[in-house]
Amino acid sequence: MTTIQMPQLGETIIEGTILRWLKQEGERIERDEPLFEISTDKVDTEVPSPVSGVVTKILVPEGATVAVKTDIAEIQDDDAGSPEAGTAVSAPEPGTAVSAPEAADAAPSPAAATPAPIAASAAATAPGPDRGPRSQILSPLVRRLAAEHGLDLAAIAGTGTGGRITKRDVEAAVAGSSAAPLSTAAPMNAVAVAAPALAPIPSPTVAGAGETVEPMSHIRKAIAQHMVGSLQTSARAWTMVEVNVDHLVKLRTRSKDAFSERHGVKLTYLPLITRATAEALLAFPRVNGEIRGEDLVTRRFVNMGIAVSYDQGLIVPVIRGVDAMNVPGIARAIADLAERARSHQLKPDEVSGATFTITNPGPYGSLLSLPIINQPNAGILSIDGIQKRPVVIDDAIAIRSMVYISMSWDHRIVDGELATRFLARVKQNLETWDFAEDLGV
Amino acid sequence: MAYDVANEAMHELAERRLRAEAPDTLILLEHPPVFTAGRRSKPEHLVWSEDEARAHGAEVHHIDRGGSFTFHGPGQLVGYPIVDLGAVPDAARYLRSLEEVVILSAADIGVELHRRDDVQTGVFHEDDKVCAIGVRLMRTRVTLHGFAINCDTDLSWFGGIVACGLADNGVTSLSELADRDVTVQEMRPIVARRLAEVFDLVYGATPATTADRFRPVAVA
Numbered sequence: 001m002t003t004i005q006m007p008q009l010g011e012t013i014i015e016g017t018i019l020r021w022l023k024q025e026g027e028r029i030e031r032d033e034p035l036f037e038i039s040t041d042k043v044d045t046e047v048p049s050p051v052s053g054v055v056t057k058i059l060v061p062e063g064a065t066v067a068v069k070t071d072i073a074e075i076q077d078d079d080a081g082s083p084e085a086g087t088a089v090s091a092p093e094p095g096t097a098v099s100a101p102e103a104a105d106a107a108p109s110p111a112a113a114t115p116a117p118i119a120a121s122a123a124a125t126a127p128g129p130d131r132g133p134r135s136q137i138l139s140p141l142v143r144r145l146a147a148e149h150g151l152d153l154a155a156i157a158g159t160g161t162g163g164r165i166t167k168r169d170v171e172a173a174v175a176g177s178s179a180a181p182l183s184t185a186a187p188m189n190a191v192a193v194a195a196p197a198l199a200p201i202p203s204p205t206v207a208g209a210g211e212t213v214e215p216m217s218h219i220r221k222a223i224a225q226h227m228v229g230s231l232q233t234s235a236r237a238w239t240m241v242e243v244n245v246d247h248l249v250k251l252r253t254r255s256k257d258a259f260s261e262r263h264g265v266k267l268t269y270l271p272l273i274t275r276a277t278a279e280a281l282l283a284f285p286r287v288n289g290e291i292r293g294e295d296l297v298t299r300r301f302v303n304m305g306i307a308v309s310y311d312q313g314l315i316v317p318v319i320r321g322v323d324a325m326n327v328p329g330i331a332r333a334i335a336d337l338a339e340r341a342r343s344h345q346l347k348p349d350e351v352s353g354a355t356f357t358i359t360n361p362g363p364y365g366s367l368l369s370l371p372i373i374n375q376p377n378a379g380i381l382s383i384d385g386i387q388k389r390p391v392v393i394d395d396a397i398a399i400r401s402m403v404y405i406s407m408s409w410d411h412r413i414v415d416g417e418l419a420t421r422f423l424a425r426v427k428q429n430l431e432t433w434d435f436a437e438d439l440g441v
Numbered sequence: 442m443a444y445d446v447a448n449e450a451m452h453e454l455a456e457r458r459l460r461a462e463a464p465d466t467l468i469l470l471e472h473p474p475v476f477t478a479g480r481r482s483k484p485e486h487l488v489w490s491e492d493e494a495r496a497h498g499a500e501v502h503h504i505d506r507g508g509s510f511t512f513h514g515p516g517q518l519v520g521y522p523i524v525d526l527g528a529v530p531d532a533a534r535y536l537r538s539l540e541e542v543v544i545l546s547a548a549d550i551g552v553e554l555h556r557r558d559d560v561q562t563g564v565f566h567e568d569d570k571v572c573a574i575g576v577r578l579m580r581t582r583v584t585l586h587g588f589a590i591n592c593d594t595d596l597s598w599f600g601g602i603v604a605c606g607l608a609d610n611g612v613t614s615l616s617e618l619a620d621r622d623v624t625v626q627e628m629r630p631i632v633a634r635r636l637a638e639v640f641d642l643v644y645g646a647t648p649a650t651t652a653d654r655f656r657p658v659a660v661a
Contacts, residue, residue, distance in 0.1 A: 007581060010533035019480070034580070042562065043532040044480055044507045045578035301462055321464035353461070 002051045002075045006060075008068040009040055016040045017065040018072065023055045029075065036073070053077035149174045172293035219312045230375050237416065238370055240406035241423045243430050245386060248272060249401040251436055258441035263328045267439070270306070270360055271330040273383055273405075275438070276429035278302045278323045281356055284422040286414050288355045290376040296413060305354030305374055306334055308341045315341050316374055318354045327438045362386060362403065371408050379409035379419070381426070444475040444502055444513065447521075455523050455583045467636060468521040469629050472513040474499035476602060479508035479575055486510050489601040497601065506586045508575040510602040516594035516614070518625045518632060521587040524640070530582050536562050536574060538639050539588050543572045545635045546590075546628060552618045564590075569613040590632070592616060592625050 006016050019037040023029050034046040035055075057074040060066055149170070156173045207213040216224070230236075252267055259267040281288040285298040302323040305316040317337035322330060340346050357374040362385040369382040386403045393400070405426060409419045447470060457463040476487070476494055478501070486509045487494070491501045499514070513519055526535060540556050543564040547554045554564045554571055564572035577585040591614035599612045615623040 009578065009581065010531040010535075012533045032580075039480060039507060040532070042507075042536055043576050043578050044505065045581045048580050299462070303461075320461060324464045 001056070002053070002077050003071050004035065004049070004073040004075060006038070006066050006068050006070045006072055007047055009043060009045065013040045013042055013068065015065055015067050018060055018062050019044070020062055021058055022046070025055055025058055028054050049075065051075055051077035051079075169292070172295075217312060219315075223313050226375065227372050230372050233375060234373050235411035236373060236408050237411045237419070238406060238408050239416070239419050239423055240368065240404055241427045243403050243405055243427045244391070244400050245269070245403050245430060246400040248430065248435065249386065251439075255436070255439055255441050259328075259331075259439055262441050263331060265328075265331045265335040267331060269362075269386065270334060270358070270383070271327045272435055273360075273381075273426075273430065274304055274306070274319075274322060274330050274334070274358060275325075275327055275435075276433065277356070277358060277381060277426050278304065279429055280422055280425040282323055283425055284418060286418055287379050287409070287422045289378050289413055290355070291413060292376075299355060301355070303353050303355045305357035305377070306337065307357060307359035307374075308338050310342045312344075315346070315351060316354060316357060317341050317346055317350050318352065320353065326440070327435065328440050357381070358383065368404050368406065370406070373408050373410055377410075378413040379407050379422075381405065381407045442470050442472060444472050444477065444500060447472070448502070448504060451521050451523065451585060452579070455579045455585050458523050458525055458583045459580055463523075465522070465524045465640075467633065468523070469633065470519055470521075471515055471517060471625055472519060474512070474514040474598060476501045476510055476512055477506065478503045478510050479506040481507060482509040487602055494601055497598075499598070499601070504586075506575040506577050508573075511573045511575065511589065512594075512598045512602060513589055514594055514598055516592055516616075516625060518590045518592050518628050519587070520589075520632060520636070522584055522636065522640075524584045526578070526582050526584065528582065530578065532576065532578060535584060536576060539574050539576075540564050540572075542632065542636045542639045543574075543588060543590055545639070546632045547571070547615060547618075549631050549635070550615065550619060550623060550627070552615055566613055566618055569611040571613055571615065571618070590615065590628060592623050592628050 008014075009016070016038040017040070019039050021036050022034050023036075029035055029049045029052065031050065031052045032048045035049040037046045038044065053075045055073060056076045058072070059074070060070070060072040066072065151170065151173055156169050205213045248269065252269065256267045281302050282300070285300070286296070288302055289296055289298040291297075301321055303318050303320045304322040305318050307314060307316050317340075319325070319330065319333045319337065322333075325333065337346065337350065340350075354374060354377060356377050357380045359369070359371050359380060360383045361369050362383050366384045367387070368384055371380045371382045373380050382405070384404050384406070386401050388399050389402045390397050391400050391402060392398075405423065407419060407423055414422075447468075451468065454463055454466060454468075458465065474497075476499055478487075482503075489497070494501050499512075522539070524535070526532070537556075540562070544554050544556070547564070552566075554566050557563070557565050562574045563570050564574070572588055572590040574588045575586050579585055591612065593616040594614050596612055596614060596617075615628065
C-alpha cells in the first residue's frame with residue numbers, strides 16, 4: 001500500500017490546495033498517470049502517481065488546503081503481496097534487505113564479494129528505498145524481475161516517464177540479450193552488480209615474489225563485466241576512414257586563445273568532431289539506435305557518451321541533446337563533465353542514456369584503435385592521433401594533418417554499407433563545414 | 442504569434458522535454474492582443490466583458506496558468522522558458538530567478554525595478570507592474586508559461602482588466618520609465634543573455650522541430 005502525500009514544490013512553499021482529483025476511490029491508475037491537480041501560492045501542477053494500482057482512499061477532498069507532506073490518498077499498488085505490505089518491504093526477497101553491504105564505497109574483499117547461493121536474487125540495489133541507478137523510484141516488481149534475471153538496472157533503458165524503467169523494459173532486456181548487459185561505469189552511489197560472470201573466489205590471492213595483489217575495485221569489476229558482456233552481446237564489426245583535418249588544425253591554432261577567453265574553456269578537436277558526428281547520427285538514425293527486445297529503436301535526438309579516463313578507470317558521462325548544441329556549448333559540457341568525472345561528482349543520470357559514444361585516445365598517442373561498444377549503443381567512434389602525413393592531392397604529394405577515425409559497430413543493427421556511409425558523412429562534415437563561424441570568436 | 446497556437450506548441454514542447462526528447466528551451470515572442478485568464482481569475486477582475494474585449498480586437502483565453510487575468514499584445518516581450526526543474530523542483534526559486542532576469546535586464550538599460558515579495562510574483566516599479574510572471578508545472582517538473590515584459594506596450598489595454606487581480610495597482614512599461622521608446626527588439630537579446638546567465642545555461646542551435654512550430658520569431 002502506498003501513501004500519497006502533498007508534494008513540496010519549493011523550499012518556501014509550505015502548503016497546497018487540491019484543485020481536482022483526477023481519479024476517484026476504486027478507480028485504477030497507472031504509474032506516471034496524473035492523479036490530482038494542486039495549486040500553491042506560486043505554481044499549479046498536476047501530480048503523477050508513483051505506482052500502478054487502485055486508489056483505495058482519498059483522505060483530503062477537492063478544495064482543501066493542507067500542509068506539504070500531509071497524507072492525502074492511499075493506493076493499493078499492484079506489486080504489494082498483501083494489503084499489509086508497506087512500500088519498503090515486499091514479498092520475501094533476500095536481495096531487498098541487502099542495501100548496506102552493496103554500497104560502493106567499500107571495496108569488497110574477494111571472499112565476500114558475491115555470496116554465490118543468493119547470487120540469483122542479489123538485487124541490484126542502491127542504498128536507500130527503491131532507487132535505481134538514475135535516482136528513479138523503481139517499483140518492487142521491476143527490481144525483483146531484474147534481480148531474478150541477473151540484470152543490472154543501470155544498463156536497462158527506461159521507457160517510462162522521465163526515463164523510468166518499467167516492467168516491460170525489464171522483460172525486453174531479458175528477451176534481447178543472452179549475456180547480462182552490465183553498466184560501463186558504476187557511479188559513486190552505485191549499483192552493485194549481480195555477478196554470474198565472476199566465479200566466487202574460494203580463497204584470497206597470495207602475492208608471489210615481485211608481485212603486488214590488490215582486490216579489483218567495484219568499478220574495475222563493473223568495467224570488466226561490461227566489456228566482456230559487450231563483446232558477447234554485439235556482433236562487432238569495424239570500419240575506418242581517414243580525414244583531412246588540416247584546416248581544423250589551422251583554425252584551432254589561430255582561434256584557441258580567443259575561444260578560451262570568450263568561453264572559459266580550452267578548444268580541443270573533440271567538440272568539433274562531436275558536432276560533426278551528431279549531425280551524421282541524425283542523418284543515419286540506425287547508427288544512433290539500439291535493440292530492445294525484438295524491436296529496433298531509433299530517435300530524433302542524440303545523447304553523446306564521451307569516454308573519460310580517470311583514477312578509477314573509465315567512465316562515460318553523457319551530454320544529453322548534443323544535437324541541439326553549438327561548439328562552445330559542447331566544449332563547455334565536455335569540460336564540465338570531465339572535471340566532475342575526475343572529482344567523482346557525476347550524478348547517476350549523467351552517466352546513463354547515451355545513444356552513441358565517442359572515445360578519444362588520440363592525445364595519448366595512438367594511431368588506430370578498436371574500441372568496444374558501450375552497450376546498448378549501435379556503435380562507438382574512436383578519434384585517434386592527428387599527424388602530419390604525406391598525402392596525394394591533385395596528383396601531387398602534399399603534407400597535411402590527417403587523422404584516422406574508426407567505428408566499432410553492431411552488425412545486428414547496422415550493416416556495412418550504412419556504417420560506411422555514416423563514417424563518410426562524418427568525414428565530409430569535418431572536411432567541408434565552416435567551423436569558424438560556430439566558434440563564436 | 443497567435444496565443445492558442447503558441448500555447449499548444451509550448452505544451453507539446455514541454456511534453457517532449459519531459460521525455461528528454463528536447464533540451465531546455467527559451468521561447469521569446471510577441472502576441473496579438475489577448476487577455477488570458479488563469480486559474481484564480483474571478484469575473485470581477487475583468488472590467489470589460491469578454492464580448493467587449495473581443496469587440497476591441499482582443500482574444501480571450503482561459504488557460505492552465507496560475508494567477509488571474511493578464512494582457513499580452515504588441516510591444517510586450519513574452520518569454521516561455523521550458524525548463525526541467527528536476528525531480529526535486531524548487532518552483533519558488535525558479536520564479537525568483539525569472540524576476541532576477543527581468544530586474545537585471547531592466548538595469549542594463551538604466552531602469553531600476555524591484556520585486557514585491559509581500560504582494561505578488563512579478564517585477565515592479567513602485568506600485569506599478571512592469572512584468573507579469575505566471576508559471577505552471579507539467580508533471581511537477583517542467584515549466585510552462587513564463588513572463589511578459591511591457592516594453593512599449595499600449596497600456597490602455599490594461600484598462601480592460603484588473604490586472605492580475607490587484608485593484609489598487611497600476612501598470613507601466615520600460616518605455617514610460619526610461620522616457621524613450623524601448624522596443625521588444627532591443628530587449629530581446631538582453632533578456633536572452635541575462636536568462637542564460639541566471640540559469641547558467643548555454644544556448645545551442647534551435648532544434649528543427651521547435652523552429653518549425655515557432656517560426657518565424659522563435660529564439661531558442
